Amino acid sequence: xxxxxxxxxxxxxxxxxIGAGRAALSLSEIVGDEVSISVPSVQVINSxxxxxxxxxxxxxxxxxxxxxxxxxxxxxxxxxFTEDQAxxxxxxxxxxxxxxxELAEFEHEAMCELGNIILNACxxxxxxxxxxxxxxxxxxxxxxxxxxxxxxxxKNSNQPYVxxxxxxxAIENRHTTGNLVFLLSSASLTELxxxxxxxxxxxx
Amino acid sequence: MSEIxxxxxxxxxxxxxxxxxxxxxxxxGEVLLWNDWxxxxxxxxxxxxxxxxxxxxxxxxxxxxxxxxxxxTLTYRxxxxxxxxLHRTPLPLYNVFGTDQQPDRMYQSITITPIQSxxxxxxxxxxxxxxxxxxKREKMLRxxxxxxxxxxxxxxxxxxxxxRFFDAHYEMTVADAKRQKHPLSIFMVDIDFFKSYNDYYGxxxxxxxxxxxxxxxxxxLSRATDIVARYGGEExxxxxxxxxxxxxxxxxxxxxxxxxxxxxxxxxxxxLKQVTISVGxxxxxxxxxxxxxxxxxxxxxxxxxxxxxxCISLPLCETEEYLEQ
Numbered sequence: 001x002x003x004x005x006x007x008x009x010x011x012x013x014x015x016x017x018i019g020a021g022r023a024a025l026s027l028s029e030i031v032g033d034e035v036s037i038s039v040p041s042v043q044v045i046n047s048x049x050x051x052x053x054x055x056x057x058x059x060x061x062x063x064x065x066x067x068x069x070x071x072x073x074x075x076x077x078x079x080x081f082t083e084d085q086a087x088x089x090x091x092x093x094x095x096x097x098x099x100x101x102e103l104a105e106f107e108h109e110a111m112c113e114l115g116n117i118i119l120n121a122c123x124x125x126x127x128x129x130x131x132x133x134x135x136x137x138x139x140x141x142x143x144x145x146x147x148x149x150x151x152x153x154x155k156n157s158n159q160p161y162v163x164x165x166x167x168x169x170a171i172e173n174r175h176t177t178g179n180l181v182f183l184l185s186s187a188s189l190t191e192l193x194x195x196x197x198x199x200x201x202x203x204x
Numbered sequence: 205m206s207e208i209x210x211x212x213x214x215x216x217x218x219x220x221x222x223x224x225x226x227x228x229x230x231x232x233g234e235v236l237l238w239n240d241w242x243x244x245x246x247x248x249x250x251x252x253x254x255x256x257x258x259x260x261x262x263x264x265x266x267x268x269x270x271x272x273x274x275x276x277t278l279t280y281r282x283x284x285x286x287x288x289x290l291h292r293t294p295l296p297l298y299n300v301f302g303t304d305q306q307p308d309r310m311y312q313s314i315t316i317t318p319i320q321s322x323x324x325x326x327x328x329x330x331x332x333x334x335x336x337x338x339x340k341r342e343k344m345l346r347x348x349x350x351x352x353x354x355x356x357x358x359x360x361x362x363x364x365x366x367x368r369f370f371d372a373h374y375e376m377t378v379a380d381a382k383r384q385k386h387p388l389s390i391f392m393v394d395i396d397f398f399k400s401y402n403d404y405y406g407x408x409x410x411x412x413x414x415x416x417x418x419x420x421x422x423x424x425l426s427r428a429t430d431i432v433a434r435y436g437g438e439e440x441x442x443x444x445x446x447x448x449x450x451x452x453x454x455x456x457x458x459x460x461x462x463x464x465x466x467x468x469x470x471x472x473x474x475x476l477k478q479v480t481i482s483v484g485x486x487x488x489x490x491x492x493x494x495x496x497x498x499x500x501x502x503x504x505x506x507x508x509x510x511x512x513x514x515c516i517s518l519p520l521c522e523t524e525e526y527l528e529q
Contacts, residue, residue, distance in 0.1 A: 029269060094290060116283075
């Protein structure tokens with residue numbers, strides 16, 4: 001289906017773990033408490049094979065932070081959390097310094113920032129390790145159902161590949177899981193594989 | 205440059221008229237652009253900011269999160285957002301109308317995006333918006349929605365709960381009582397000979413009686429779990445959990461005497477010639493299809509038949525009734 005070996009996936013897993021570590025550091029600077037993020041798995045699949053099980057989507061509503069980025073390869077990156085969990089994280093992060101906890105507009109803006117931190121950390125880790133520069137749009141936040149998300153992931157035939165990262169996020173005592181999804185064109189996937197190969201060539 | 209001057213507007217005028225803060229810094233973090241909005245809210249003139257490192261322009265420290273976001277954007281060329289919710293006031297900017305003694309630091313939303321200068325230098329564009337107004341707007345909307353919510357569940361005449369609130373509350377408390385197996389009491393209350401009161405004294409006086417009766421019933425409640433609602437025209441209903449049957453009977457009597465003690469004259473009500481109520485009560489632990497409300501209504505009907513100005517209390521479960529007899 002695609003030309004990624006287990007070795008490629010391991011290398012990508014490594015890169016995103018570094019990104020996750022950076023994101024955790026930035027988040028803990030904001031919340032003033034320990035934050036840990038791990039990326040237990042990376043998989044690349046054909047977008048027509050994606051379903052609610054691949055993304056562990058259930059019936060609820062999801063918060064999605066999206067950034068489009070371009071450079072040596074282009075992709076649309078979407079970070080997905082269930083809306084309930086996302087709001088709990090953001091409320092924890094906001095603390096009680098200002099009684100904004102219940103103000104929806106600010107929760108959305110904070111979710112955008114949380115997603116932006118995680119996405120930028122992953123993109124910057126890729127940029128550092130593969131020695132290239134990526135450009136990115138500003139993040140946007142949307143709330144959608146599982147069906148709407150799957151429809152959106154599948155509708156663009158120019159991006160037939162999806163790279164799915166499962167993400168574990170723990171802030172203070174709260175633990176949550178999400179997914180980071182990259183939508184890639186065939187050309188972009190090939191470009192990514194080339195960079196991974198170059199990186200593997202350097203270290204072997 | 206010629207491209208800019210050829211435009212019908214001076215770009216500087218536009219930057220300075222914008223209702224948001226615009227600032228550009230170069231790769232060393234030095235200020236290249238500082239619009240009037242930022243100058244006004246920081247009390248720092250453009251001339252005092254230009255070509256100085258941004259973090260040294262302000263007399264007060266800039267938040268570490270802002271500085272690391274700026275550094276990240278300069279290093280990785282990725283855009284960053286700093287939300288109001290997580291950062292409040294990253295830059296020392298002030299609302300214009302704050303007093304001098306207690307300047308009011310502005311809530312901000314900040315966006316940092318990488319841009320290239322015409323000399324192909326990596327720069328950052330920093331945009332600052334004032335969130336204070338949207339915070340105020342959201343708080344106002346929220347308080348409006350709370351007022352509307354209260355209005356939607358309150359009876360306009362009597363200021364006690366309305367039928368809509370009762371219906372939802374009744375369903376919830378019955379479910380609670382079923383689940384936790386605790387007793388629930390329902391009291392149906394009806395003003396005796398109310399139609400003749402209205403006919404004789406007029407509707408305005410009738411409304412006033414409804415208000416007084418509602419207040420008298422409400423004054424008998426002391427627990428947060430208890431509610432009184434206007435059920436229909438001159439009918440009221442009370443919902444009270446955790447009362448033993450005997451206490452519920454006594455309480456029904458308290459309701460009756462509270463209204464009796466108002467001593468409102470009612471010449472068409474024989475033989476007492478004053479406003480009275482009849483009360484039907486039902487107490488029990490609801491199971492399956494048990495209907496406390498129907499039973500309380502039956503009790504009220506019996507109280508009416510027995511001559512009004514009295515209380516009838518029925519247990520929910522028939523077997524209990526037989527045991528008591």
